[in-house]
Amino acid sequence: MDKIRVAIQGTKASFHEEAAFKYFGEDIETIECDSFKATCDALKQKKADYVVMAIENSIAGSLLPNYNLLQEYRFPIIGEVYLGIQLHLMALPGITLEQIKFVESHPIALRQCADFFEEHPDIKVSEGMDTAACAKKISENKLTDTAAVANALAAKIYGLEILDRRIETNKKNYTRFLILAAKPGENPNANKASISFQTDNSIGSLAKVLNYFAEHQINMSKIQSMPVLGKRNEYIFHVDFEWKKLSDYEAAIRKTLKHTVNFNILGEYQKNEKV
Template sequence: MSIKIAIQGVKASFHEEAAYKYFGQDIETIECGSFKQTCEMLKHGKADYVVMAIENSIAGSILPNYNLLRDYRFHIIGEVHLNIQQNLLALPGVKLSDIQFVESHPIAIRQCDEFLGEHPEWTIKEGMDTAGCAKKISEDKLTHTAAIASEYAAKIYGLNILEKRIETHKKNATRFLILANEVVEQKAANKASLSFQTGNAVGSLASVLQCFAEQNVNLSKIQSMPVVGRRNEYDFYVDVEWKKQSDFDAAIRKVLKHTVNFSIMGEYIKNEKV
């Protein structure tokens, strides 16, 4: 029986591509209208894993997803990087001059702002998902609307590519997390995602970061999020990488003395390939 992967979006979305890249082709993807819905699928056992975008090299961190990680407390068991190539898609026979509306996910729109800026006559509309916008054009036979989506979406939904590679920066990559209900132990783990809070004293965050530096553990990302309902208090989310497990273990022992609500959200193998 195929493993079930909950994805935000529909078939041919970047989340589905990321799922195939991490798990291979022999999977069943469950289409969800929101990231929260993917988490609900995993929580209630209707999916085995969730693939969730967490940051893009152009648009930055996807902050609402950090809130979902905090609320659901799933385990991060892996990551996957995907090179994002955006294209302008429309129904066969539709020309660039016919376009009045362009629809896509807000982050995809931001990734193509330079190209879209060359066409001030277009009305830009935000949709839930890149591939979902392509699907809508195909199903509703929208002759004045184009979607920003992948080449794969064009193929799946029978659309033409009016313009290829319209993303502003060609080195455009998204990092996705693989989430599970249970811890999956990985002996070769060399990366971890952690969350914690610090006191308000001067230098309290610096003390934590120093613990990692002293043990030769590299800090590859840090993200702060306000603690809901508590003024001037923040959750810190950090990703760290190491060469020796003993260095990481020693760093964690030190960090525990300087933090509260400390949590290892997952230890996994760093994904180098884009």
């Protein structure tokens, strides 16, 4: 039986691959892509069966370009996964912290370790495309004066030693990833949905729509506004809802359809518990 192919942004052992393992299990084939757009293209071209896409981080906030990709490609969301982000400083075996002159990692990962770098002002920090790619570069080029900030999986895969564990400033750091597929799947356990819509510019129009869900005991867990490209003062709203009774959710949707434009259900799926 062929393995499930999952497109990820970044290199093997990246947080995206770790999230894919958490959702699908480790018996999968990961398709490495240079960008989030490339992951969507891989799914569109049937080179992948699924995409794992980061959508928000508890510290860095929403990944706004990825909301544009959800609109552009319209791939259904079939699931979500939360991953605790644990960042470690790693280098070639035998190298000590005193030998490290440079540290490379993804810019968001570096920002999340600001306190550590304040304590080590002699270390020069430089940004890379991906946490795991920086670990791979150190391993392949035998860089004895450079360390990477990445996850434990990267240290294991690329044969590096962890010099300092959990150097992230905020220990309650997690990222939410969406699971995208080419076609929607039937999920009888669905209790969460991601939708998008526009309202007119009249006073209280958004509040009126959101109130339909509140009236039916539907919990709004996330709202994100995005400008409509090329349209002044027009916004599209991305909203996540959670429900206990499917009939309540369906009733709220019926009301919402009458008072919104460009309404889309981006996905109905099972809520994943946070880390």
